[in-house]
Amino acid sequence: MKRFCFYMLLAIAPCGASGYIFAQNVADTVFAADEVAIGEVTIYGVRSKATVRETPPEQTAAREVIPVQTLSGGELQRLSVHSVADAVRYFSGVQIKDYGGIGGLKTVNIRSMGSQHTGVFYDGIELGNAQNGIIDMGRFSLENMESVSLYNGQKSAVLQPAKDFASAGSVYMAARTPEFAGGKKFNIKAGIKGGSFGTVNPAVLWERRLSERVAASFGAEYMYTTGRYRFSYRKKNGYDTTEVRRNGDVRALRMEQGLSGKIEGGEWKTRAYFYGSERGYPGAAVREEPGMFRHQDRQSDASFFMQSSLKKRFGNRYSMLLSAKYAYDYLHYRSDPRLDVTAMYVDNRYRQQEAYFSSAGSIMLFDWWSAGLSADLQYNTLSADLAGFVYPQRYTGLTAATTALHLRRFRLQASVLGTFVSETTRTPDAAAGNRHKYTPAVAAWWRPWKETDLNFRAFYKKIFRMPTMNDLYYTFIGNKDLNPEYTTQYNAGATYAREFGSRWARRMEVQVDAYYNRVTGKIIAMPVSNQFRWTMLNLGLVEIRGVDAALANAWQPGTEWALNTRISYTFQRAQDFTAAANSYHGDQIPYIPLHSGSLVAGGSFRRWGFNYSFIYTGERWNASANIAENREQPWYTHDVSLSHTLTARKKEIRLTAEVNNLLNRQYEVVQCYPMPGTNFYFKITVNI
Amino acid sequence: MTVTPNKHIAVLLLCVAAAACMQACRKGEEPAAQPTVTAVAPAAPGEEPIKGFFLLNEGNMGSNKATLDWFDYETGQYSKNIFAQRNPGVVKELGDVGNDIQIYGGKLYAVINCSHLVEVMDAGTARHIATIPIPNCRYITFSGGHAYVSSYAGKVQADPGARLGYVAKIDTALLAVVGECSVGWLPEEMAVRGGRLYVANSGGYRVPHYDSTVSVIDLNTFEEVKKITVAINLHRMEPDSHGNIWVTSRGDYGGAGAGIYIIDGNDAVSSLQLPVGNMALCGDSLYTCGTVWNHATGSSTASFAIINTLTKSVVSNSFITDGTGAAMQTPYGIAVNPDTREIYVTDAKNHVTPGTLYCFAPGGTKRWEVTTGDIPAHIVFTRKKLI
Numbered sequence A: 001m002k003r004f005c006f007y008m009l010l011a012i013a014p015c016g017a018s019g020y021i022f023a024q025n026v027a028d029t030v031f032a033a034d035e036v037a038i039g040e041v042t043i044y045g046v047r048s049k050a051t052v053r054e055t056p057p058e059q060t061a062a063r064e065v066i067p068v069q070t071l072s073g074g075e076l077q078r079l080s081v082h083s084v085a086d087a088v089r090y091f092s093g094v095q096i097k098d099y100g101g102i103g104g105l106k107t108v109n110i111r112s113m114g115s116q117h118t119g120v121f122y123d124g125i126e127l128g129n130a131q132n133g134i135i136d137m138g139r140f141s142l143e144n145m146e147s148v149s150l151y152n153g154q155k156s157a158v159l160q161p162a163k164d165f166a167s168a169g170s171v172y173m174a175a176r177t178p179e180f181a182g183g184k185k186f187n188i189k190a191g192i193k194g195g196s197f198g199t200v201n202p203a204v205l206w207e208r209r210l211s212e213r214v215a216a217s218f219g220a221e222y223m224y225t226t227g228r229y230r231f232s233y234r235k236k237n238g239y240d241t242t243e244v245r246r247n248g249d250v251r252a253l254r255m256e257q258g259l260s261g262k263i264e265g266g267e268w269k270t271r272a273y274f275y276g277s278e279r280g281y282p283g284a285a286v287r288e289e290p291g292m293f294r295h296q297d298r299q300s301d302a303s304f305f306m307q308s309s310l311k312k313r314f315g316n317r318y319s320m321l322l323s324a325k326y327a328y329d330y331l332h333y334r335s336d337p338r339l340d341v342t343a344m345y346v347d348n349r350y351r352q353q354e355a356y357f358s359s360a361g362s363i364m365l366f367d368w369w370s371a372g373l374s375a376d377l378q379y380n381t382l383s384a385d386l387a388g389f390v391y392p393q394r395y396t397g398l399t400a401a402t403t404a405l406h407l408r409r410f411r412l413q414a415s416v417l418g419t420f421v422s423e424t425t426r427t428p429d430a431a432a433g434n435r436h437k438y439t440p441a442v443a444a445w446w447r448p449w450k451e452t453d454l455n456f457r458a459f460y461k462k463i464f465r466m467p468t469m470n471d472l473y474y475t476f477i478g479n480k481d482l483n484p485e486y487t488t489q490y491n492a493g494a495t496y497a498r499e500f501g502s503r504w505a506r507r508m509e510v511q512v513d514a515y516y517n518r519v520t521g522k523i524i525a526m527p528v529s530n531q532f533r534w535t536m537l538n539l540g541l542v543e544i545r546g547v548d549a550a551l552a553n554a555w556q557p558g559t560e561w562a563l564n565t566r567i568s569y570t571f572q573r574a575q576d577f578t579a580a581a582n583s584y585h586g587d588q589i590p591y592i593p594l595h596s597g598s599l600v601a602g603g604s605f606r607r608w609g610f611n612y613s614f615i616y617t618g619e620r621w622n623a624s625a626n627i628a629e630n631r632e633q634p635w636y637t638h639d640v641s642l643s644h645t646l647t648a649r650k651k652e653i654r655l656t657a658e659v660n661n662l663l664n665r666q667y668e669v670v671q672c673y674p675m676p677g678t679n680f681y682f683k684i685t686v687n688i
Numbered sequence B: 001m002t003v004t005p006n007k008h009i010a011v012l013l014l015c016v017a018a019a020a021c022m023q024a025c026r027k028g029e030e031p032a033a034q035p036t037v038t039a040v041a042p043a044a045p046g047e048e049p050i051k052g053f054f055l056l057n058e059g060n061m062g063s064n065k066a067t068l069d070w071f072d073y074e075t076g077q078y079s080k081n082i083f084a085q086r087n088p089g090v091v092k093e094l095g096d097v098g099n100d101i102q103i104y105g106g107k108l109y110a111v112i113n114c115s116h117l118v119e120v121m122d123a124g125t126a127r128h129i130a131t132i133p134i135p136n137c138r139y140i141t142f143s144g145g146h147a148y149v150s151s152y153a154g155k156v157q158a159d160p161g162a163r164l165g166y167v168a169k170i171d172t173a174l175l176a177v178v179g180e181c182s183v184g185w186l187p188e189e190m191a192v193r194g195g196r197l198y199v200a201n202s203g204g205y206r207v208p209h210y211d212s213t214v215s216v217i218d219l220n221t222f223e224e225v226k227k228i229t230v231a232i233n234l235h236r237m238e239p240d241s242h243g244n245i246w247v248t249s250r251g252d253y254g255g256a257g258a259g260i261y262i263i264d265g266n267d268a269v270s271s272l273q274l275p276v277g278n279m280a281l282c283g284d285s286l287y288t289c290g291t292v293w294n295h296a297t298g299s300s301t302a303s304f305a306i307i308n309t310l311t312k313s314v315v316s317n318s319f320i321t322d323g324t325g326a327a328m329q330t331p332y333g334i335a336v337n338p339d340t341r342e343i344y345v346t347d348a349k350n351h352v353t354p355g356t357l358y359c360f361a362p363g364g365t366k367r368w369e370v371t372t373g374d375i376p377a378h379i380v381f382t383r384k385k386l387i
Helices: A002-009 A016-027 A057-063 A073-078 A084-088 A469-473 B005-027
Strands: A068-072 A094-098 A106-110 A118-122 A145-152 A169-175 A186-195 A199-209 A214-225 A229-234 A240-245 A250-263 A266-281 A297-314 A318-335 A346-366 A369-384 A392-406 A410-425 A435-446 A454-465 A485-499 A505-528 A533-555 A561-576 A595-605 A608-617 A635-648 A651-660 A668-670 A679-687 B052-057 B067-072 B077-079 B098-104 B107-112 B117-122 B128-133 B137-143 B146-151 B166-171 B176-182 B187-193 B196-201 B213-218 B223-229 B234-239 B245-249 B259-263 B269-272 B278-282 B285-294 B299-308 B313-316 B331-336 B343-347 B354-360 B366-374 B376-382
Touching (some): A068 A073, A073 A145, A073 A595, A073 A608, A084 A145, A106 A118, A369 A469, B052 B098, B067 B098, B067 B366, B176 B223, B245 B278, B285 B331, B331 B376, B343 B376, B354 B376
Parallel strands (some): A118 A169, B187 B234
Antiparallel strands (some): A068 A145, A094 A106, A186 A199, A199 A214, A318 A346, A454 A485, A505 A533, A561 A595, A635 A651, A651 A679, B067 B077, B117 B128, B137 B146, B166 B176, B213 B223, B234 B245, B245 B259, B278 B285, B285 B299
């Protein structure tokens, strides 16, 4: 009777190990992107001393109080990847759940705490999804990204919205900021990418300087792919089958309009963003009579948001940051038996709205001591044309107080976040109760020797995720009595960086962090009543012990050569301690490998650029019982790319060729969702 | 080796018999008249003792984890997941969501719901014979050389949301679909009585517009002849030896709880106050299991009742007498060995971890338990040994 449950679960947040099935269907549910760059901007205060600086983390990663990893600029562009999700794979401590193909859902799970604990920020403001708490990172192309950063715990700034304190880990995506070289009035970047799976992906970015202080940008991108690829399943001395993935086609359009300006002691930004797509869901690749049935589940969606922020310094000691956002998300899921005889009829529309306002201020009490206070207000609604839907509205208030000591060789930051949530429903008495929670975080950084760039750091953070609206209100399954799901993190690590005068090795940077995390009251779906009814319960307990390590080197093999390498390794023992009576008590949780890692080598020679990347993911289990039937094979892929830059009439033309999965490895990240084999892309970009 | 007293007696009796025989021969008398044996009817089932049973694990949807287990009474061994090893050439093993399993004419039929097919195997070897594709197939029953399979996926009418289900008729010699008959919404289990096929319609996806009827199909014409209104969201069906058909209702998971209904020989409907999720018949005893969720305590209570099908009354509120029932998280499948009256109950737990099969003595005390595949659900006994 699982199928029955499935339809009840349709459109609900992934819960337990059964989640991935419907996650694929619905988790794409509208994200609301956002923007307004903050991440890459220097803080306004007397420069340096007061607060932990927010300069590009690539230069300061070793000095960050909180572990951070960043890919930016040329390094990001050289990776032959399409989406932000593909880039995040190169960070340590991260697992990407990937349902395969360009259109497949891709979510980020930081340190095994679950993807709903990952905050995703676009240009400084968080992307929301009150319905299921999941952001599909596969939807963000790298076309207009300046950098992608991953923070464990939280970004350690004093001046930031309260929301930046509200996730267990965060991914920050920063859009490109217009820069006009040599008195130029405008920049145009136009490109087209095409290749395997019938992919066509044109993009254009137009930037214009309106005045000394104000710049505008407009970007548009279209993507089409058939999503069709061959995949094979083989068993030793058994069957050997090759099939074609179908109904994975995607048509997506992104448009962005940005306006930014500088003012006395500060800056402002505003951005309007639209993303719309129409796509098919190929579904799980399970046993079927070959070619007999066509799967035709479709989804169309649209996301729109508008966001603005203003950051200003008053005098030498006080700074302020105001942010505001409105987002609207629409999702239409269709499954039609007229097209697919096996399908049950589904025709549901979901609409979400979010309004958000944040005010943050920071004050430098002394040169070595600063404090900040921020208050956010957020309003969310969800509507769905489902029988018995209660139409919830959520009001969230967040207040964060933070203080930072900033000595020459020692830094300390402490913050406390208060969260106040109140909900109402159109149906009387269906709403969850009010919630008030206070959660702390403390981070410390120490540099024992002045001359040696060896730093130690540690943090503790307790935070929770609210039950999503699906967890609380989804017809039948939802349980309004759910409590938040908590995570507690303890992290200790060291960083070491060294410059070498040598001609070969220029620079080396090492980061190693060990951590212990606990996820308590984990929200999971359980069958109750008669076996056909399920509900969400705060039952799970997960303990995670891990080590993240990264080594980055810069080399110069010859005068016209440049080479950068980055190696990352992750060890994670993530154990399920939900039920002591269960014989699988203490087993590794699904889809978390014990060992994983990556290697990237990218560089340039004269006008040539090249990149090689390797990803390894060790053995995993696709369910909570670590038994042979649930074992998922380790996999690894090799990707290479080569680019050449030409200059003609002051126009810069860049040609790129990519080959991904060079050895045509057949693998799955998620059980029954086969990944593509070898694939090729060509790209041409013109900069004017 | 020691000789037991029984053997002494046997040897003694043998000697007496031999002596008597010799006496007779010596006297040269006529032998006693021998009986004449004539086959006048097919052998009654149950002649051969039950050799074992197959257990079909459903597996969570989208995980392709339907698996087949085998229990052998002779060796007392439980073999988990036997299909893949016996059928290495069958692509992607048994498939996605095993929803029913039955034996007919020496063949084992497994209905694989989300693989949209019926897998036909040799009941003596569990080796693949054929697959019969049927979209969204649910349950199977047999009569007169034909298999009947219920399916959610009937012809689409004007409103695709109100699509009726159908029953596919399979010729068990050809192993091919030879007829289709439209029934109610989302049909589930079926029963044959007096040349008619009774089909429980659920309408389970059409919340709140459940179906509440049993479709009656004349097997000669293979046409629906009438509908009997019973209760919403019908599911399991079991014909007894007194001409009644027992039907369960899942309720609406809210105000209307699960229940059990009786369609008597005149198609009149009555009911018993009992939450039943699943049931198995043995003689005049209908073994049922069901659970009731208490929202206040956040826990569910399981019940394991026996109904006497002759008196139509509950004769026991707990056929598990040693308290094992309380340890079960999600009682799911139920079966009773017709020879020994041993009772089997499965625990599907959280549906994504391996379940447990419990074996109880007829008196209700646990004999053994074993770990199964994910969502152990459907059991079929066989009098043929698996080789």
